[in-house]
Structure formats: structure tokens, C-alpha cells
Amino acid sequence: MAGLRVDFGLLLEPLGFIKVLEWIFSIFAFATCGGFQGETTLLVSCKGVVNKTVTAAFAYPFRLNTVVFSAPDPKLCGGTWTDVHLVGNFSSSAQFFVTLAVLVFLYCTAALVVYIGYKHVYQRNSKFPQTDLAITVITAFLWLVSTFAWAKALADIKMSTGASIIPGIESCKAPGTTCRFASVTSMGTLNVSVVFGMLNMVLWGGNVWFVYKDTNLHNQSNRISQSPGIYQFQRGV
Secondary structure, eight states: OOOOOOOGGGGGSHHHHHHHHHHHHHHHHHHHHHTOEEEEEEEEEETTEEEEEEEEEEETTOOGGGOBOOOSSTTHHHHTOOOOBOOOOOHHHHHHHHHHHHHHHHHHHHHHHHHHHOHHHHHHOTHHHHHHHHHHHHHHHHHHHHHHHHHHHHHHHHHHHSGGGGGGOGGGGSTTOEEEEEEEOOOHHHHHHHHHHHHHHHHHHHHHHHHHHTSHHHHHHHHHHHSOOHHHHHHHO
16 A cells, blocks of 8 residues: 655645645635625615614525515504515525535645645556546536626626615505615625636636646657657658
């Protein structure tokens, strides 16, 4: 059984260095998305209430259709105020993005352990580099899909929690009731999560070449290109 041979100098090589970046960027991707909490605030004036603040708190995984605004007062504006929900369920896109980031983090952790401590085993068995290549290609594609899906969902979340929600609130159309949009939590960290998704997509896509160079597929193509051709043989004759 091959023993452990730790060599941190391998992290300075392209394959090791890129794997470290993939590990770091995956952390930022799921942390900036999965850790978000925010709220939308309205100012409501109705019977016996003037500019009362009502809020709807939302967070990952962004099932906005389950989020209800707080009531303006215990009497519910004289009975004209009913439960007001935000609109939309964006959990599938958000969870796809975060789940991928977490799985990538775990894979990169395991890959770094193998690369740093068992590089000699990795190089001897051709199945390891080929498996790594397949996973790298698939992961690059999944980053592409999940990032664009999450970016679209984020745009819809901004619409569903912004000032445009006022016309869709029936309670705000009751006689003597007025609603004004006050604020919504900044979604800068969610924008950053999309940026890290794109960076991961580029990073994994670019890493395909470096992983491919470690496989016997690349070695075979090199041997074929370097071997004398039939034409050269005939010229020698």
C-alpha cells in the first residue's frame, strides 16, 4: 500500500494552484448566497394608523410565497387588511447553486488531500486523472447552468421585493388605505455570489486543459504526433 508523501510545493504548480482557487471560490459562492437575510418594508396609512411600518423578512432559499407582511395594527386597519404575501418561489435555483458550491468544496478538499499527499498514486493509476477530467468537465458545465439560473432568479427576487409589489397588494387598494414603499435590504452580497459563480465557471472551464495534460489521453496524442509518419518513412526509402 502506497504511503503518504506530503509535498506542499505541488500547490505552486498550475493544477494545485487552480484547485486551491476552486476551493476558495466555492466557499465564497455558497456563503454569499446561503447566508443572506433581508426584509422589505412598506409604510401603511389606514383607519387609525398613519405611516405604520410593515415588514416582510425573507432569506435563503427564497420561498417568497411563504413570507407574510406584518399587520399595520391589531385591528387590521378596521378589518380591511388581510395577509399579504410576497410573490414567487426561487428555492430551486438558489438551492441548486448552493448545493453545487458545497459539493465542489468537498470535492476540492478531497482532491487537494490526494494531490498533496498521494500524487505518486494519482500519476501511477490512469483512472484517477481520467476521473478527475470527467468531473472537471461536468462541474464546469454545472457552474454554467447554475450560475445563469441563479442570476435569473436573483433578478426576479429583486422585482418581487422592490417597489413594484405595491400595485399587486389588494389590501392597499381598500378605501382610505395608502401604501408606500420604504426600503429593501441591499442585495450586494447576492450580486457577489453571481460573480463568484461566473469565476468558478471560468476557473473550472480553464482547468480542463491542465487536468487533461495529466491523463494518458494527452500522452497518447503526443506520442502519435511525435512518431514518424508513413510519408517520412517512404521518403527515407
